[in-house]
Amino acid sequence: MSGSSFGNIFRITTWGESHGKALGVVIDGCPAGLALSEEDIQVYMERRRPGQSQFTTARLEGDKAEILSGVFEGRTTGSPISIAVFNKDQRSKDYSEIASYYRPGHADYTFDQKYGFRDYRGGGRSSGRETIGRVAAGAVAAKLLKELGISCQAYTLSIGNIKASSFNEEDILKNPLFMPDMSAADKAAEYLKALMNEGNSAGGIIECRINGLPAGIGDPVFEKLSANLAKAVTSIGAVKGFEIGEGFNASYLTGLEDNDSFINENGQIKKATNHSGGILGGISDGSEIVFRAAVKPTASVSAPQRTVNKDGEEIDISIKGRHDPVIVPRAVVVVECMAAIVTADALLMNMSSKMDRIIDFYGR
Amino acid sequence: MSGSSFGNIFRITTWGESHGKALGVVIDGCPAGLALSEEDIQVYMERRRPGQSQFTTARLEGDKAEILSGVFEGRTTGSPISIAVFNKDQRSKDYSEIASYYRPGHADYTFDQKYGFRDYRGGGRSSGRETIGRVAAGAVAAKLLKELGISCQAYTLSIGNIKASSFNEEDILKNPLFMPDMSAADKAAEYLKALMNEGNSAGGIIECRINGLPAGIGDPVFEKLSANLAKAVTSIGAVKGFEIGEGFNASYLTGLEDNDSFINENGQIKKATNHSGGILGGISDGSEIVFRAAVKPTASVSAPQRTVNKDGEEIDISIKGRHDPVIVPRAVVVVECMAAIVTADALLMNMSSKMDRIIDFYGR
Amino acid sequence: MSGSSFGNIFRITTWGESHGKALGVVIDGCPAGLALSEEDIQVYMERRRPGQSQFTTARLEGDKAEILSGVFEGRTTGSPISIAVFNKDQRSKDYSEIASYYRPGHADYTFDQKYGFRDYRGGGRSSGRETIGRVAAGAVAAKLLKELGISCQAYTLSIGNIKASSFNEEDILKNPLFMPDMSAADKAAEYLKALMNEGNSAGGIIECRINGLPAGIGDPVFEKLSANLAKAVTSIGAVKGFEIGEGFNASYLTGLEDNDSFINENGQIKKATNHSGGILGGISDGSEIVFRAAVKPTASVSAPQRTVNKDGEEIDISIKGRHDPVIVPRAVVVVECMAAIVTADALLMNMSSKMDRIIDFYGR
């Protein structure tokens, strides 16, 4: 059980290593009749593409997503959608040295402990390239959500200690760090330049908002919408924390501060505030869903570090090659895609929740 | 799909509502030959029992766990272990009023939206009593882990802004808040008394440590040990955040600060620090696993609140009845139990990871 | 992984041993709002009850199904439905001898090989009493199907070589063997009496028909409706074969004989014949679904048999106690219940198959 599948009805299975022949995903359970093209997917692939600024690696991946099955005459058929990206830039010689030692902050040691050996080329399965399958699947989920009037949007909330203090949606795509605050983005850029000069790296926080989701989606116990978002996001490499709504801050509030009053807004039941982050008891409450993911600093730094080699000897290493000083900007689209997958799956799971709706469905 | 099952090989299915006939759990996939008694389970049940101090509800649940199947002559048989707790104190009259309106911070509204109606007695399935099944199953998982020399221990790290500033393991069970720092526990008690007088409530943070787990446990992508812990913990009602190791703080560190150097300690590979919280790339690295859960303040407060009734009319309510001013102390054992379940499951899943170990297993 | 769960959305988990405290089932994923009472379930329990004729054991089980959760004010709530039957007649002394040897045709030896020991009281988990959970869950599934105008009906097609040669639905419940042909039932009764006198036993074939199922239910590859029926039925103890439509006979036909022509019947597409048994490519075709299960003769016979004891010594045994000379009549309701569970699950799974229906569902 190597755990490469995610989701219940809208279920994805990703595969591939950093320097293998290809990477991809199989999406099983996507409804038939969704208009889908390779272009729909490519738009998302571009957002995780490196080489877009000085803060992402210069490696020109040019990842091109190919749909191999499940789409006919421009629409999904209900059959599994297989999407592959073939690796073109396999400069494995850059990575051969790391076969001999364990990089701090990476999974080299744990893979060896688990499997007895590892595909050491560029991190193999533990590489950030593993997210290609997630993004391809997320693009399909996002297309499905769009048909239902639902959107997911992620962005960089902070890089190190520099936090966006305003939210201008249009700014997000205007800066290479995907921050909704140009001024904060400028400061973060300065901070990153300084770190790069030291051969060091930074982390940050990603925030994601889901809009348009009706109330009633998600399940009460283990398949809580919040619990599935937590797993989906924490399963992304380098994510060390997850919170929804007030999150950790809720632990400092009192009940009277944290509770959201229900109100009647023009005949509709709404909440006066949204401390809950759009989920109550694991089920969407009709408000905007807001959650955050904490991303650790890039583990690959060029400054010297102490570690051990496979023989257990302590050595000093300096990691060469092309590495992002911060992975947060490239992880933004991954977080957004995982949110889309969780949301699409929860919507499909919810269709069988009420007997009268089922009778209605089959009575037609 | 109401999502009441959790785990892959060690798989639990919980059932029951606050004021139904009984609550319980079925554990499928527990290995045969584990010594197990009702007493083993009752010890854990007592830790989530209310009525233990002024900060937990006076309701005398006296929850008695009965093993209905899967154990023969004191040992598990490999068949599903069914454990039930029959409700004795079903004062449903206390709760009848809440049928008519939506309590802020509760799942009343979202259940109605999802299912069309709800079992309003004491919160029904969304009650904290749902955790009875989790704790019973966690007791079994903990017994299994003990046989392998592995322990999970959770405790209260903070209540509101009052944080434990020292860690004395023996103090944890000496104060009703389960804090590892008696001085902080005293201050937190004062804080809670003040809130109770106002009809208000508090939240807090729970920390959990897993010791004795070998390196190599967990899977690389969606079944990361960290991702399963995140889901397990975030699926507990009132949990709004999860973090592992440095967690959100990792987003403020640099790579050189956050990376843990590998060292040779008397011939064994260890880490000089443990910023990772014991997991690298989703797989245990042999260090102590440390994670935290943020718990929101109790939603049921007796001070007046504004909300709407089922007809959508805005009303002012005051929630009566017996409610904990803070649920953190009672949630401690739930967090610990979910950690035990995730860990036991990951250990069983890992047994098929290497071909040579499989040949060895069947070659005997 | 002891494999006690079945189904995808409508998912059941059974538990319990022949002579433990209780047996039961948890049904997760049953839609909210289905009218359900203990009486609905008891009707099915009675059909598997022993002591109804001279061909079923004299043991008075009097199994009484109790609903412990998931139903409120007469309707399912969407929460897991826990149903238990408490054992009353636990004469375990009858069974203590079998602890020392391996009964031919039973699972004693294989359980010992798998688990190292076994609950030997009445067969433990491998007893026919394991089907109590299946029948309780099947009663709920059947109630759900009824709301959609769908019925499942099983009956005894043959006992040994005596086969029903006519089909009179009203006869099925008029004879203790549940055959749709009174004349065949009489002959089978004679045959069984003769076998009982010899301390021997018989097998037979059960047939099941599902009516009212619309076309389009089931999935194309591994979750074929036929494949799930095959698993569901073959998972019942003593079932050694499964076939649908022409079944094994199809292997002797030519394509022109076996193919069902599509026809236009008053403006509706129908099939001129039903060799397929109502399923094409794993998906229901709108015709009656017809399948059969082959049941082996009861393994417990009182005539002497040779076997080995736990020390490997060959011995001659004679199995005492109350045993059915044929289990086919009591298995009829189990087959019917498994068919209902598979069908209900397939219907719920199918709701997310088409994008336009999903938009329609959420657009309301």
Add this chain to the structure above:
Amino acid sequence: MSGSSFGNIFRITTWGESHGKALGVVIDGCPAGLALSEEDIQVYMERRRPGQSQFTTARLEGDKAEILSGVFEGRTTGSPISIAVFNKDQRSKDYSEIASYYRPGHADYTFDQKYGFRDYRGGGRSSGRETIGRVAAGAVAAKLLKELGISCQAYTLSIGNIKASSFNEEDILKNPLFMPDMSAADKAAEYLKALMNEGNSAGGIIECRINGLPAGIGDPVFEKLSANLAKAVTSIGAVKGFEIGEGFNASYLTGLEDNDSFINENGQIKKATNHSGGILGGISDGSEIVFRAAVKPTASVSAPQRTVNKDGEEIDISIKGRHDPVIVPRAVVVVECMAAIVTADALLMNMSSKMDRIIDFYGR
């Protein structure tokens, strides 16, 4: 939920349509360290290849399996193994006519009912080419089993009424029908020629034997080894029946005839006979496992048939193109591969069945 995944720990997900870009499979949960090459897989692909005799279609598929991930330096890594076969011979013009009507015995009508439309090129997802993924995965499972000394072997037991009356293992690969009896193979060939001249087709029965499996594999209730074999085999297109050991014949036997006595053979517990087909109570008993699958005649026949078109008008059709007069020989390897997948999965699932073996495993 389109149901394209199968297995619990050794879990496969197949994808692809007859005339899409490619078909393939992702195998998740294959242990690390298994020696594996494309040649290992190609050997199995060749066995399902058409164009090998006059009884299989002339279409030269030349299916070439490519491993895209999960193998490094000749060994599996524990990461998902993605295998693809790119379609070369996409003569879709041959199939365009079938878009307008529903072929008898095919899934055209049921797909349209389920999904609203279908990929009509060569049957799309319901084509026999869907089995490419099964065979590729089965080759990997078979390699794994070989390391444990376990083999699966399938062959043609009968074509129409012509049944192999002897079993000569070496004959199986010597005749294009894969029968273990050359004389029967000759008669069957004559029979098929006659049917081809009439534009008709035949079915048959496939038998499969699994040797070397230790006792104790499989689970007692829903994950019975027999139940999983039943599902695996019945999920293959055109399979209409499944039986194990005596199968349907068991229904005609008495208990004394059908029960297998346990005996002591040189200090080892064995069975004197094998009516059970190697499985008791769903768990392997150490004997050879023997099961059979009934395959219906090829639905595509060139002789005229009546059907309806999409407008519901009755028409007479004659199916053109290249079609096997019998699919049994090509299905032999598919049955064998599904058996290997089920067996490998059951072996991995069984590793966590006993506490003492787990302690032993982790104590090393």
